[in-house]
Every structure is written in structure tokens, then in C-alpha cells.
Amino acid sequence: MSSVRVLAGTKKGAFILSSDGKRDKWEVSGPHFGGWEIYHVKGSPVNPDRIYASQTSGWFGQVMQRSNDGGKTWETVGNKYTYDGVPGTHQWYDGTPHPWEFKRVWHLEPSLTDAETVYAGVEDAALFESTDGGTSWTELSGLRKHDSGPHWQPGAGGMCLHTIVLDPTNKERMYIAISAAGAFRSDDRGETWKPINKGLVSDLMPNPTGEVGHCVHRIAIHPSRPDTLFMQKHWHVMRSDNAGDQWEKVSGNLPTDFGFCIDVHAHEPETIYVVPIQSDSLHFPIDGALQVYRSRTGGNEWEALTKGLPQKDCYVNVLRDAMAVDRMDECGIYFGTTGGQVYCSPDGGDTWNAIRHDLPPVLSVEVQTLP
Amino acid sequence: MMEGAPAQASSVHRVRVVLPYHLRNLARVGSEIELEIAGTVTVRTVVDAVEARYPMLEGTIRDHVTKERRPFLRFFACQEDLSHDSPDAELPGEVAEGKEPLLIVGAIAGG
Numbered sequence: 001m002s003s004v005r006v007l008a009g010t011k012k013g014a015f016i017l018s019s020d021g022k023r024d025k026w027e028v029s030g031p032h033f034g035g036w037e038i039y040h041v042k043g044s045p046v047n048p049d050r051i052y053a054s055q056t057s058g059w060f061g062q063v064m065q066r067s068n069d070g071g072k073t074w075e076t077v078g079n080k081y082t083y084d085g086v087p088g089t090h091q092w093y094d095g096t097p098h099p100w101e102f103k104r105v106w107h108l109e110p111s112l113t114d115a116e117t118v119y120a121g122v123e124d125a126a127l128f129e130s131t132d133g134g135t136s137w138t139e140l141s142g143l144r145k146h147d148s149g150p151h152w153q154p155g156a157g158g159m160c161l162h163t164i165v166l167d168p169t170n171k172e173r174m175y176i177a178i179s180a181a182g183a184f185r186s187d188d189r190g191e192t193w194k195p196i197n198k199g200l201v202s203d204l205m206p207n208p209t210g211e212v213g214h215c216v217h218r219i220a221i222h223p224s225r226p227d228t229l230f231m232q233k234h235w236h237v238m239r240s241d242n243a244g245d246q247w248e249k250v251s252g253n254l255p256t257d258f259g260f261c262i263d264v265h266a267h268e269p270e271t272i273y274v275v276p277i278q279s280d281s282l283h284f285p286i287d288g289a290l291q292v293y294r295s296r297t298g299g300n301e302w303e304a305l306t307k308g309l310p311q312k313d314c315y316v317n318v319l320r321d322a323m324a325v326d327r328m329d330e331c332g333i334y335f336g337t338t339g340g341q342v343y344c345s346p347d348g349g350d351t352w353n354a355i356r357h358d359l360p361p362v363l364s365v366e367v368q369t370l371p
Numbered sequence: 372m373m374e375g376a377p378a379q380a381s382s383v384h385r386v387r388v389v390l391p392y393h394l395r396n397l398a399r400v401g402s403e404i405e406l407e408i409a410g411t412v413t414v415r416t417v418v419d420a421v422e423a424r425y426p427m428l429e430g431t432i433r434d435h436v437t438k439e440r441r442p443f444l445r446f447f448a449c450q451e452d453l454s455h456d457s458p459d460a461e462l463p464g465e466v467a468e469g470k471e472p473l474l475i476v477g478a479i480a481g482g
Contacts, residue, residue, distance in 0.1 A: 035393060059443040059477045060393055060431040076397065076427035080435045 004326045005070065005368040006344075007051065008336055009038035012360035014053055015342075016071045019355075023332055023346040026355045032074065033065065040321055040364045042108045043070075047115040048368050052134055054105040054120070062104050064120075066134050077134035081105070081122055084141035090124065091153040100124045100144070107321060109164035113171065119190075121161035125152060125178040127190060140190035143176065148195060148212040155179035155215050155234075162320055163216070168223045175229065175244065180215040183231070185244050196244030200233060217260045218320040222269035230272050230299070232262040232320070237274055239299050250299020255286055261323035265348060266331040270298040273325075273333055273349060275318040284315040292335070294349045308352030309343065316341070321364035328369060336362025384408045386417055387472035391444075394432070394475070398425040403472060412467040414446055415458040432475060447474040 006017040013031025032038075036055045044050040053065040053074070062081065065074045087100035103123040111117035120128040120137065126144045128137040143149075143161075152159060160179055167173035174190060177183045182197040200214045207213070215234035222228065231238040231247065235258050238247040251257035256276045265271035272295050278286045285291060289312060292305040316339035326332040333345045340359035345352045386408050395402060406420040415438070422429045433440050438458070440446070445454045449463045449471050465471040 057393065059391075059441065060397075061441060063397065063427070063431065079430045082436060 003370045004328065004332065005043075005048075005370060006324075006334055006342065006355070007041035007043065007053075007071070007364075007366045007368070008342055008356075008359065008362055009041045009053070009321075009364035010336075010340070010360040010362050011037050014038040014041050014055075014071075015356065015359060017342060017355055021328055023326075023328075023344055023355075024353070028356060029071065031360075032071070033063075036063070037104075038363065039104060039106050040108050040366075041071075042110055042366045043368045044110040044115040044118075045112050046110075048370055050110070050115045050133070052108045052110060052118055054108055056104040062102070064105065064134050078130065078136050081120070081126075081128055081137055082139070083126060083144070084139040087144075089150060090159060091151060093154060095153075097150070100126070102126075103158065106160045106162045107164055109166060112166050112168055119164050119166075119174075121164050121176060123158045123160035124154075125159045125161040125181060127161055127164070127176055129190065140186075142186070142191050143184060143193045146184070146193050146195070148181070151212060152178065152181040153213065163219050165219055165221055165229075167221075167226045169226050173226070173243070175219055175221075177216040177219050177231075179217070180213060180234075182212045182214040183216050183219060183244055196240070197247070198245065199240070199247030199249075200238065201236070201249075202234065218262050220263045220272070222264040225269045228269065228298075230262050230264060232259050232274055234258065234280060237262065237299060250295070252295070252300030252302055254293055254302050255304075259318075260320040261318050261335065263323045263325050263333070265333075266325050266327045268296070268331075271296045271348070272298065273323065274302075275323070275335065277317060283317045288313050288315055290314045290316065290337075292333070292345075292349055292352075305345070305349040305352070307350060308345075308354075314339075319363055321366075322362050324365050324367040326367045326369045332367070334365050334367050336365040338362065382410075382467075384412050384467045385469045386412055386420070386466060387469055388417060388421060389472045389474045390421075390428075391475060391477040393477070394428055397427050397431065400425070405469075408467075412462045413459050414440075414453065414456070414462065414473075417462070417473055418458075443478040445476045445478055447476055448472070 008015045013034040015030035039054045041053040049070045051067040055063040089097035092098035105120045107121040109119040116133045127140045163177035165175040184193045217232045227243045229240045237251045240247045259277045290309045293302040316337035323335040336342045338361040341357040
């Protein structure tokens with residue numbers, strides 16, 4: 001492995017940041033699609049030059065972009081996301097039925113085995129699949145048609161399907177998460193789905209331990225232990241060691257367990273990272289000090305990582321898709337902020353550098369480790 | 372149909388269309404495009420022609436399925452806002468004759 005490519009989606013375009021294995025000098029290209037909200041940019045693990053980008057706008061709706069040369073040039077592909085059959089209704093904020101309406105693509109998850117296959121998580125919550133490189137999209141409607149679907153309700157950011165996790169050892173198994181319906185698992189390639197929210201507690205819900213209704217913010221796994229899931233819920237950091245069948249809280253000594261992002265070290269499956277955010281009312285770090293927390297024990301015992309991060313007057317947020325790890329021998333950790341910084345730690349979190357600042361608010365960060 | 376507009380049904384028209392900044396970039400065109408429209412010139416036939424020539428614009432001006440105008444876009448021509456007219460209403464003769472463009476405008480909205 002000799003270089004890395006960071007794919008940053010922002011509120012006003014996409015940026016591509018490239019560096020060699022030292023990760024101390026960066027070349028930046030962009031903005032790509034300037035002026036558009038780029039919710040997510042992600043490359044295919046099969047062909048890293050194949051990159052997909054979700055481009056969206058309140059004026060012009062959804063556009064999907066595809067690159068075949070690592071982000072140097074782009075072409076538009078299919079942007080037609082039609083729900084299967086009569087979409088029916090979910091619950092609106094006030095509990096009344098509200099028709100399913102497509103708004104945007106939040107998350108793109110390229111297949112682990114086929115560069116032409118990619119999944120899209122959309123708002124209003126649904127999962128789409130393309131097997132022709134994004135040209136056409138078909139809903140995997142078993143998810144939305146789950147018996148609980150009419151009871152799903154949007155979170156503050158909309159009813160978005162924002163997390164898609166593919167099991168690297170089992171092509172049949174995938175996980176998704178929806179705000180604010182919760183987490184679901186499929187064991188038949190997306191045909192049927194089961195809610196996997198046992199052990200989650202959401203105190204302000206009418207039924208705090210309900211089968212659905214939990215505001216899951218993000219799920220991450222390590223490829224070597226696909227049955228172990230880590231979750232940043234609205235409040236609470238959780239883990240499951242049985243593919244989501246049961247969750248336990250591992251917030252431990254975190255100063256607050258509200259947050260959005262969570263990720264796992266590339267080579268240490270019990271080393272995980274979160275960015276604690278003061279509360280769901282404040283959406284910025286405690287005391288204006290930006291701190292990543294690392295647990296080397298899969299949760300419960302956490303240490304603050306602060307070297308190189310602003311420790312005063314910092315009032316940014318780190319959104320759910322805005323943290324990623326590379327696969328270099330010394331694992332690099334990356335995150336982007338709503339203040340337009342992209343930080344890199346080339347040493348597993350011990351020290352941090354702002355590899356870019358003054359970008360538009362960062363919505364997503366992905367990293368590709370290139371040969 | 373606009374009062375005094377010429378009958379258009381049997382003619383082929385060269386219609387000028389001005390796209391908003393972001394759609395120009397998406398279609399990789401300049402500020403104005405020219406399209407050939409056979410028959411009656413309406414918002415529907417013009418947007419049909421735009422989408423046929425520039426398929427990357429499908430879904431960005433109107434909904435893929437319902438064909439309804441996206442809420443933050445407007446259609447202007449000859450100093451008139453035609454956005455709320457029927458998409459099948461005949462556009463002014465000046466547009467059909469290529470003297471005036473149909474303007475597709477992004478609403479000035481947001482903060």
C-alpha cells in the first residue's frame with residue numbers, strides 16, 4: 001500500500017485529497033460539482049478507480065455521478081429512484097400517516113465483489129440496488145414493506161436510510177440503519193429484513209425498548225469479525241456480538257455518549273473511535289474542545305485523543321458518515337467537521353493534523369487505500 | 372393558448388432555452404441552447420426536447436414520474452411567469468419563432 005485518497009462530500013461540492021503513505025503532504029482537487037450538496041462519495045473496493053457520488057440540491061433534486069478514473073472525470077448516471085408498487089405511508093412527525101416520497105440519496109455502498117453493483121440508502125427510507133454501475137436502480141422493497149414500515153417516523157434530519165454495512169464473509173447478509181426506525185438485518189441479500197434493536201433503550205419513546213423507533217446514527221464493523229457490530233445511537237454507544245440480535249451499552253467512561261460517527265481500526269477489531277458531542281440540543285463538543293475517544297477494549301474503557309485537535313473555542317459537529325479509516329500498516333483515522341476541517345491521524349489517533357480547513361461543512365468522509 | 376399566438380401545430384420550430392447555472396454545468400452547455408420542436412410549442416414539448424437531448428437533466432427540472440415542475444424552478448418567457456400555466460398551454464409566438472427564449476429559472480430562495 002503506497003497512497004491514500006480521501007473522498008470528502010460537503011454542502012457545496014466534493015473534494016478529493018491525496019497523499020502518499022506518510023500522509024503529511026496532501027494534494028487537493030475540487031470542488032467537484034461546486035454548489036451542490038454531496039452527501040456521500042465512495043469508491044468500489046473491487047476497482048478503486050470506480051467512484052460513486054450522490055449529488056443533490058433543493059432546486060434540482062437528485063443527481064448521481066460516477067467516475068472511472070479515480071475522480072478525475074465524472075459522468076452522470078441514473079437518478080430515478082421509484083419505490084416499488086404503491087408506496088403507502090409512514091408516520092409523520094405528528095404521528096399522522098405521510099406518503100413515502102423520495103428526497104435524496106444519503107449513502108452509497110459499493111459491492112465488495114462487483115464494481116458494477118452499488119447500494120443506495122435514501123430518504124424517505126428505502127434501499128435501492130444498481131447492478132449496472134448506477135445506470136438504473138431497483139428498490140429492495142422487502143425492507144420498506146416490513147410490517148413495521150407504516151410506524152417508522154423521521155428523525156430531525158428526515159427519515160433517511162444512512163447506513164449500509166455489507167458482511168464481507170457472507171454475501172447474503174447486510175445491515176442497514178434508519179433514523180428514526182432503527183437497525184435491520186437481511187440474511188437473503190436484501191429480500192427480507194428483521195429489526196435488530198433488542199437491547200437499545202430510547203428513553204423518550206412511548207416504549208423505550210420498542211422493536212423499532214430508535215434513532216441509530218451509525219453502525220461499523222471490522223471485516224475480520226463480521227458478527228460484532230458497533231453502534232453510535234443518538235444517545236449511547238452500543239455493541240453486539242451476535243450480528244445485532246442483542247445489543248449492550250459500552251459507553252463506559254465517555255464524557256457524553258451522544259454523537260454521530262463511529263469506526264473501527266483497520267487492524268485491531270476491538271479498537272473503536274467516536275467523537276462525543278455534548279448533547280442533542282447543542283450539537284457541538286463539550287467545552288468547545290474537539291476530542292476523539294478511542295477504546296482499545298471494544299468499548300467501556302475510553303481515552304481522549306486531543307493532540308493536534310482544537311481544545312478551545314471549537315463548536316463544530318462531526319456527522320455520521322464523516323469518519324473513516326485507511327488500511328495502511330499504521331492505520332490512519334480521518335474525520336470531517338461541519339466547520340470545514342478534514343483531520344487525519346496517521347498513527348491510529350495519537351496525533352492529528354488538519355489536512356484541509358475552510359471547506360464547506362463536511363457531510364461525509366471516505367478513504368481509499370491504494371496500491 | 373396565448374391570445375393572439377399563431378397556430379403552431381403543423382410547424383417545426385427552433386426554440387431557444389436558457390438554463391440555470393447548475394443545469395448548464397450538468398449538461399455541459401453554454402447559457403442558451405437551441406432545440407427543434409415539431410408541432411405545438413409548450414412547456415411540456417420544450418422540456419421533453421431538453422431531456423431528450425440532455426438526458427442527464429431528466430428529473431432535475433420536473434419529476435421523473437409525475438412530470439410536475441420541481442417547486443423551486445420557474446418558467447419565464449416574454450416578461451411573463453408561465454410557471455403556473457398548464458404545461459400543455461401554447462407558449463408565446465415569440466418563443467416558438469425563436470425571437471425570445473424560454474427561461475428556466477432557479478427560484479431565489481434560501482438564506
